Amino acid sequence: MEYIAILMFVVVCFVLLLGYPVALSLAGTALIFAGAGIATGYFEPAFLNAFPSRLFGVVNNQTLLAVPLFVFMGAMLERAKIAENLLTTMSILFGRFPGGLAIAVTFVGMLLAASTGIVGATVVTMGLLSLPTMLKRGYNTSFSTGIICATGTLGQIIPPSIALVLLGDVLSSAYQKAQLSMGIFNPETVSVGDLFAGAVVPGMILVLMYIAYSFFLAKIKPDFAPAASAQDAQSDITTSLLKQTLSALVPPLLLIFAVLGSILLGFATPTEAAGVGAMGATLLAAWQRQLSKINLKAVMDSTLKITSMVFLILIGASLFSLVFRGFGGEELVQSVFEQMPGGVIGATLIVMLVIFLLGFILDFIEITFVVVPIVAPVLLAMGLDPIWLGIMIAINLQTSFLTPPFGFALFYLRGVAPKTVATSAIYKGVIPFIIMQLILLGVLAIWPALITWLPAQIYN
Template sequence: MTDPQIALLMLGLFIFIILLGFPIAFTLMAMGVGFGFYAYFQADQSFFDNRVFYLLSQNTFSVMNSDILVAIPLFLFMGYMIERSNILDQLFMSLQVAFRRVPGAMALAALVTCALFATATGIVGAVVTLMGLLAFPAMLKARYDTQISAGVICAGGTLGILIPPSIMLIVYGATAGVSVVKLYAAALIPGFLLAGLYMFYVVTRALMNPNLMPKLPKDEAGGLGFIEVLVLLAKAFLPLAALIMSVLGAILFGLATPSEAAAIGALGSVLLAVAYRAMSWQKLREAVYLTARTSAMVCYLFVGSWLFSSIFSYLGGEHVVKEFVLGLDLNTVTFLLLTQLIIFILGWPLEWSEIIIIFVPIFLPLLEHFGVDPILFGILIALNLQTSFLTPPMAMSAYYLKGVAPPQVQLAAIFKGCLPFVSMVFIAMAAVYIVPGTVTWLPELLYSR
């Protein structure tokens, strides 16, 4: 077999092994070392003089020494502390009261709460699970349609992948070698567009069929006046929103790097937990443990993927993929459609981190040939990855919600509730395709100089 054929065998074998359920990071490292030993083998060398071991140590050092990746554990810690601050129930209740005169008030309150909480934590499973315990039973008790209620929780919980400060965008920035700050600026308009489409769909369905989302009785909606509602929002909504906006604003306006802003956010989350009287040694220890575990997973993925991709490229696999795609005689639009279709399919069995770190680098060398801005490409991927959490048969958001939903709620109903929101994602992606300025305008405005 030729080296390029060995590279393709390496890629196919990797996909087969991870589908069997083996740990992805260690599979990447093991296959990188194994195939790398073959690639660099010299008959007159001793076993440990093979250059693949030097490459492994260098990749490990590069990952651990990366300034960009420092922001990941800090943002994770911020998210885990906010998750334990007991702010979610107060936030949902205050928004529900504020929206009480709007059709689909509880669904809108759940969407805004999910979006804000997902933005603060960036952890889809945590948001969907907590909202599934808090808001989902309340919506069912208010006689809301089960499918719509499930779709709202699942779709709202995934918005943290896209809306800054998104950990996924940090990982993409490190992988593609583009500015995280520009990615954050580029993601704002598409993120709010998608959240707005979700809300538009909810209000439209409520107006078309009020029985799907009936208005709350006055005694449950609360007979609070305007000032009292403002006080509620000030206590529950403003502190978390202020923390997120201060972190994001510091990054976008150049007052701090993402790592520095993440450090301020981590400190702010601790102060928020203290202010809400939710701070304890046990919660702090849990947040530190979960942060360390998730950060280690991301770092191991980077080490393994960089080793794997280096060997894959050295054997000529990247050249084979590039020549194959170029041989299809695609234009820019069809190239984007093809890549997004592949990522959409990969989203069924794989997590977003694995897609970004392992498979996206295969497409990155082709962007220059097709004249695609890597920032625009990254935002399209971030939009696309929303669907991986919402599309059967591997819609992880649906499984998270099913795990905490009342027994009578069927998984099929949750799947059906997610599908209309998947269509909203496709509409948002189409808008970005048609009007790329939705992505490029804000970065050019802020950083053109």
């Protein structure tokens, strides 16, 4: 009977590949298998009776309230043209140096990731704003597209990230389940703040790796990342450069500090901080004179659509996981992991490989709600640190979103890049950044304290 659960997982992946909506695919596949199981006596209907209480837990979850607020914050900042002003100013500051424009793109991408937390929005925005400028300045096409895709995916790991909010909620339940399976009652859970704190150091390391690569590439191959011409550099210089820099840089930095700092310093929960961020983004839009009725309506429409998608997928995934458990899928996964050669190391490697491959066809939301609840309790019961596991999963997904030929970030950029930019150039450009992220995963596996040290300092 356990192998019916595996068949159900394979079927839902196949249905998703056919292009059907994710939430309906998850719920529909689960109901079909549950109905067939009840008819044949292989499925206990009592599992479906637990669905209303689980659904109530979803809609009553205080942590998940942060999702619409962070989405609103990102959409409002996008409408306020914060990224456009930042990129213009940073280009003026760094563009006259070899590789300077790429460094500016990385810096702005980092701030945009910390502001929006949405990979697609960051890649599209950076692609529209920076790619034409980089190509005009003579930057290599592959390098330009690679740095834009890579910085766009920083939204997965740079807090406050929506991916980390969802992972924190799922890992909290998985951690409690793992503790109960070992006969331990521990009221402590994995908070979103823990994951935010754990992501700070790896996120900064990744940004520094991108900047270092841009700098050394410009030194080794000056034609790949040339400095602005003397004429362009002179035309960029204005008497109010300092004022322009402060005007573009300080407001988003203050907003990020208010949101992330309040969480890390313990002044606010992630949900409360998300409310501060949404209000702060609205005030920034008003300060930029972009808070029009049209923009506000567009932001609210975007927030409604994205939030509805997230929660509908969560409901479908909850039903899928119930039916998966009813067919004994969790016991099968646990048995396979325990018998796997290499113990916890071998099991972790297999899970990371599966998540990496699933990242080609599923978004992080589906993987977080479907795959993580299945594998995380088993891995946590085997002794893994939940914060370390969450950050490793986030970086792993970030890497899969960059990997050709199915990486989501590549599709996002392809959709907004000029027709003169070949798809092969985009694929070629992301390879060095994929290698850097794999190196980071290896470093974090060897030195897990890079993830766990900061949360321990803040929350202990």
